Amino acid sequence: MGPRLELPPHVKAIYPFESKYAAVGGYTLHYLDEGPRDGHVMVLLHGNPTWSFIYRDFIPRLVSSGYRVIAPDFLGFGLSDKPAEESVYAIVHHVGRLVALLDHLNVSNAVLFLQDWGGPIGMGAVLARPHLLAGLVLANTFWGEQSDFQRNVPFWRALHAPIAGPLLLGRRGMFVNALKLSAPADMPNAVWDGYALPFADASSRMGTLAFPRAISTGPNHPTQELADRIREAMPHWNVPVRLVWGESDAVFPPNEQGAEFIAKLPRATLEHVRHIPGARHFVQEYAATECVQALVDVAEEAYR
Numbered sequence: 162m163g164p165r166l167e168l169p170p171h172v173k174a175i176y177p178f179e180s181k182y183a184a185v186g187g188y189t190l191h192y193l194d195e196g197p198r199d200g201h202v203m204v205l206l207h208g209n210p211t212w213s214f215i216y217r218d219f220i221p222r223l224v225s226s227g228y229r230v231i232a233p234d235f236l237g238f239g240l241s242d243k244p245a246e247e248s249v250y251a252i253v254h255h256v257g258r259l260v261a262l263l264d265h266l267n268v269s270n271a272v273l274f275l276q277d278w279g280g281p282i283g284m285g286a287v288l289a290r291p292h293l294l295a296g297l298v299l300a301n302t303f304w305g306e307q308s309d310f311q312r313n314v315p316f317w318r319a320l321h322a323p324i325a326g327p328l329l330l331g332r333r334g335m336f337v338n339a340l341k342l343s344a345p346a347d348m349p350n351a352v353w354d355g356y357a358l359p360f361a362d363a364s365s366r367m368g369t370l371a372f373p374r375a376i377s378t379g380p381n382h383p384t385q386e387l388a389d390r391i392r393e394a395m396p397h398w399n400v401p402v403r404l405v406w407g408e409s410d411a412v413f414p415p416n417e418q419g420a421e422f423i424a425k426l427p428r429a430t431l432e433h434v435r436h437i438p439g440a441r442h443f444v445q446e447y448a449a450t451e452c453v454q455a456l457v458d459v460a461e462e463a464y465r
Contacts, residue, residue: 165240166240166358166359168355168358169354169358171351171354172351172354172355172358174351175217175351175352175355176214176217176355178193178195178217178220179193179194179195180193180240181193181194183262183265185258185261185262185265186254186257186258186261188236188241188242188244188249188258189241189242190233190234190235190236190241190242190258190262191213191233191234191239191240191241192213192231192232192233192234192262193213193216193220193230193231193232193233194229194230194231194266195220195224195229195230196220196223196224196227196228196229196230197224197227197228197229198229199229200227200228200229201227201228201229201270201271201272201295201460201463201464202228202229202230202231202268202269202270202271202272203223203228203229203230203231203271203272203273203274203456203460204231204232204233204263204268204271204272204273204274204283204293205219205220205230205231205232205274205279206232206233206235206259206273206274206275206276206278206279206280206282206283207232207234207235207238207239207276207277207278207279208276208277208278208279208302208372208443209238209277209278209368209369209372209373210238210337210340210356210360210366210368210369210372211238211277211340211356211443212234212235212238212239212240212241212356212359213232213233213234213239214239214355214356215276215356215443215445215446216230216232216274216445217355218445218449219274219445219449219452219453219456220232222449222453223453223456223457226457228456228460231263231266231268231271233259233262235255235258235259235278235282235368236249236250236254236255236258236368237250237367237368237369237371238359238368238369239359240359243359243364243365243366243367243368244367245364245367246367247367247370247371247374250367250368250371250372250375251371251375251383251384252278252281252282252285252305252375252383252384252387253285253383253387255278255282255285256281256282256285256286256288256289256387257289259282259283259285259286260286260289260290263286263290263293264290268293269290269292269293270292270293270294270295270463271293271294271295272295272296272297272298272456272459272460272463273287273293273294273296273297273298274298274300274452274456275297275298275299275300275302276299276300276301276302276443276444276445277301277302277303277413277442277443278302278372279302280299280302280303280304280305281303281304281305281384281387281388281391284304284391284394284395285387285390285391287394287398288387288390288391288394294398294400295400295401295460295463295464296400296401296402296459296460296462296463297398297400297401297402297403297426297459298402298403298404298405298452298455298456298459299402299403299404299405299419299422299429300404300405300406300407300444300445300452301406301407301410301412301413301418301442301443301444302413302418303413303418304388304391304392304395304418304421305376305377305384305385305387305388305391306376306377306384306385306388307376307377307378308412308413308414308417308418309417310411310412310413310414311376311412312378337356337357337360337366337369340356340443341353342441343410343441343442343443344441344443344446344447345446345447348446352446392425395422395425395426396425396426396427398426398427399427399428400428400463401428401458401459401462401463402422402426402428402429402433402459403433403434403435403455403456403458403459404419404422404423404429404433404434404435404455405434405435405437405444405448405451405452405455406419406434406435406436406437406440406444407437407439407440407441407442407443407444407447407448408436408437408438408439408440409438409439409440409441410440410441410442410444411441411442412442413442415434415436419434435448435451435455437451
């Protein structure tokens with residue numbers, strides 16, 4: 162592991178948590194573990210190109226309600242290691258590292274909040290460790306296959322190209338910069354700094370490149386097997402479910418991925434969906450209160 166990133170005071174002020182680190186598979190993962198040790202567990206999983214910072218407004222509210230909250234940074238993100246080899250970012254490896262971390266923390270019977278790539282990685286962990294799952298909150302996420310948007314927009318297809326992809330997402334940091342297009346425009350500068358700091362140079366952005374290239378484009382793609390297994394397993398996950406969905410997300414619109422989750426999950430119904438008007442992909446930044454309430458609602462149903 163290289164030198165640990167030190168957050169400047171103005172970022173630390175809005176992310177005032179104790180950083181913890183675990184050695185997993187030869188790398189160091191950063192995570193937060195807040196709240197009472199004997200509290201029911203909530204695991205909050207981020208997507209691309211964010212990190213546990215996106216849950217800074219969730220954690221104090223959940224802890225004050227008595228929950229133990231775990232929020233890891235995936236390899237290549239936040240304060241975790243950022244190796245340069247794209248192969249280590251295969252989704253099955255992300256799943257394996259998450260499983261190892263939660264095993265290390267003795268986590269079971271948890272409510273999972275899954276957004277963006279948190280979906281395939283978190284649900285992949287459930288496939289490996291069924292005892293993890295007590296309930297689900299799904300937020301602008303998917304199971305690993307490309308959406309109609311990704312299938313039809315040339316930019317997304319270019320991300321899989323061997324030269325164009327690294328140029329757009331690596332040296333130019335396009336995915337990190339595009340975060341501003343998918344979050345509220347009035348967020349303070351300290352928040353933007355918190356998102357951008359872990360990806361300040363090209364050598365720190367391989368994880369952000371690997372994620373879009375890991376979206377399955379069809380039967381021969383390495384992520385497709387996991388996506389198929391998740392879709393096959395969903396009808397068997399008889400746990401409380403809530404959906405919080407940004408209605409203006411072009412990548413994962415509610416009538417595509419959201420509708421599929423409602424169709425597949427036994428206890429997901431339309432009455433359990435909270436659509437957030439005007440919210441784009443990173444719904445946590447638009448609707449922290451609604452997301453926290455969904456977590457609490459699921460927990461109260463799961464643990465009663």
